[in-house]
Amino acid sequence: MKTTQSLGVALLAALLLAACAAPEFRQPDVAIPAAFREAQRPAAIPGGEAVVRAADGTTWQVGRPAEAQPRGEWWRAFNDATLNALIDQATASNQTLAVAAARVRQARAIAGIAEADRSPQAGIGISADRVRRSPLEVNLPPGTPVPTANVYAARLSASYEVDLFGRVSSSVAAARGEAGAMEATYRSVLLSLQADVAQTYFRMRSLDAELATLEHTVQLREESVRITGRRFELGDIGELDLVRARSALATARAEAVGLQRQRAAAEHALAVLLGQPASAISAPVSPLDEALALPVVPAGLPSALLQRRPDIAIAQRGMEAANARIGVSRAAMFPALTIGAAAGGIGTSFADVFKWSSRSWLLGAALAAPLLDGGRIRSDVARSEAALEEAVAAYRQSVLTAFAEVEDNLAALRILALQGAEIDNAVASARRSADLAQTLYRAGRSSYLDLLDAQRNLAAAERNAVQLRGDRAVTTVALIRALGGSWDAPLAGGNQVIGAADGD
CATH class of the missing domain: 1.20.1600.10 (Outer membrane efflux proteins (OEP))
Incomplete structure (x- = not known):
């Protein structure tokens, strides 16, 4: 049964590739x-x-x-x-x-x-912000004082579009x-x-x-x-x-x-x-x-x-x-598959950004496909x-x-x-x-x-x-x-x- 399913998936993928490829x-x-x-x-x-x-x-x-x-x-x-x-x-x-x-x-x-x-695309970003958040953003009752804070961040990001x-x-x-x-x-x-x-x-x-x-x-x-x-x-x-x-x-x-x-x-x-x-x-x-x-x-x-x-x-x-x-x-x-990754640090001072405890990372994939476009693509x-x-x-x-x-x-x-x-x-x-x-x-x-x-x-x-x-x-x-x-x-x-x- 699994063999039949695999063949079906492969056949469907081949049909999709043939349909979208240049003649x-x-x-x-x-x-x-x-x-x-x-x-x-x-x-x-x-x-x-x-x-x-x-x-x-x-x-x-x-x-x-x-x-x-x-x-x-x-x-x-x-x-x-x-x-x-x-x-x-x-x-x-x-x-x-x-x-x-x-x-x-x-x-x-x-x-x-x-x-x-x-080729994969990579970039680096450094930011410094002065932030005052709303109490609701940090799950506090309305009217609760939220102190103003400095937020520093450094991030290395990469992305790659799989040419499906x-x-x-x-x-x-x-x-x-x-x-x-x-x-x-x-x-x-x-x-x-x-x-x-x-x-x-x-x-x-x-x-x-x-x-x-x-x-x-x-x-x-x-x-x-x-x-x-x-x-x-x-x-x-x-x-x-x-x-x-x-x-x-x-x-x-x-x-x-x-x-x-x-x-x-x-x-x-x-x-x-x-x-x-x-x-x-x-x-x-x-x-x-x-x-x-x-x-x-x-x-x-x-x-x-x-x-x-x-x-x-x-x-x-x-x-x-x-x-x-x-x-x-x-x-x-057809869908476009993009793989992305990011890593860096966030802290209230610039020195804290590079501490191990301030690390953050992200790894994911995004698959986007059109649903309704009024016939634009055709x-x-x-x-x-x-x-x-x-x-x-x-x-x-x-x-x-x-x-x-x-x-x-x-x-x-x-x-x-x-x-x-x-x-x-x-x-x-x-x-x-x-x-x-x-x-x-x-x-x-x-x-x-x-x-x-x-x-x-x-x-x-x-x-x-x-x-x-x-x-x-x-x-x-x-x-x-x-x-x-x-x-x-x-x-x-x-x-x-x-x-x-x-x-x-």
Whole structure:
């Protein structure tokens, strides 16, 4: 009979534990393609030519492999010392990154607070009181004089919550998950910062190259004004051509001023990323030239994004924390067992407190359970379960977004390669056309409108070529960001970076 009762008690305890524990975490299913579709498409010029060639007939080089570069420090694949220095400065001084690092420390401290509940808690107390009690408190008739007394006490107390139904362990798991999510957030902010610095730097260099192109255009327009003015003085042409030449020159100068405004804004944005006042830096002019060799970034397998992308890691840790919070909510439905002990002394003088005759002690256990709460706990359980559903949906959405961003940037690089090959041909043709128009106009064999049209076409083609170079650099950085910052393995040293921030 006793054996049957023991089995029943054990079975009941097991059922209670199963009912209140956090559900076993299961990784949600997500649709992962076998390969990136855009990574399978060769860059081919419309019309069937599979090899991209430059305007002079040589093979057009898209970039160079960079698999030998250190993992994590992906920006070094560009072999640009200035870019390396800027990213190092931003990592050390950016305030948004400092905020993220501080939040990591907060989350780790909160996890430490939750961990502390696993251990016994002990404290010491010393008190001194001047007391006058009522006669009724000491079982005397009303009106009996009770003398005023001094009461001194010293007490050492300890308590421990027995984790019967997993409340403490679930709280610890949830806090750890939230700390992990905050660490992943730090890595996400770090990756975004690095990418923003690189993209802003390349945009600024692209603007420098556009300004250089416009300066060349201004020089051509100034030469045209000089030639047109000379011919007008000789009576070969009317004033209309001279006015047109001056108008074209003023327009080119105005465009250059507009680019200078954009360049200043990019410089100020870079200063903010570096954690500096906008007026504190003056980036030297460094046009983005044709010699820039961009790294070829292999896309790898789509499934690798689940380990590389910090935003997916944030969603993953969020799911784990939400799952553990269900256990915390369920545990509130069941009794909480706390064991307590206290020992000390009480006396009418401080010396009496430490006498053996003044000793007092207490040892006990308290079991507290809710009876009526108006459905508060069940509602909290329902809230926790819904929060898990939200976290799962957010995880799946982050995975879909990651795949789309990689495909977008792979497609952009493929199309930019095609555009670059064609714009090289356009620049070569426009340059030849402008040279011929200039020669014919000087000889008086063509109108100024023909020369102006040829120069406009050349300026537009050269600016398009420069803009495409900048777009390719910016898009390469965007692809690296979409891949999670590296293309061989997860970011190496991520936790070390966060640890370093902790010591700041």
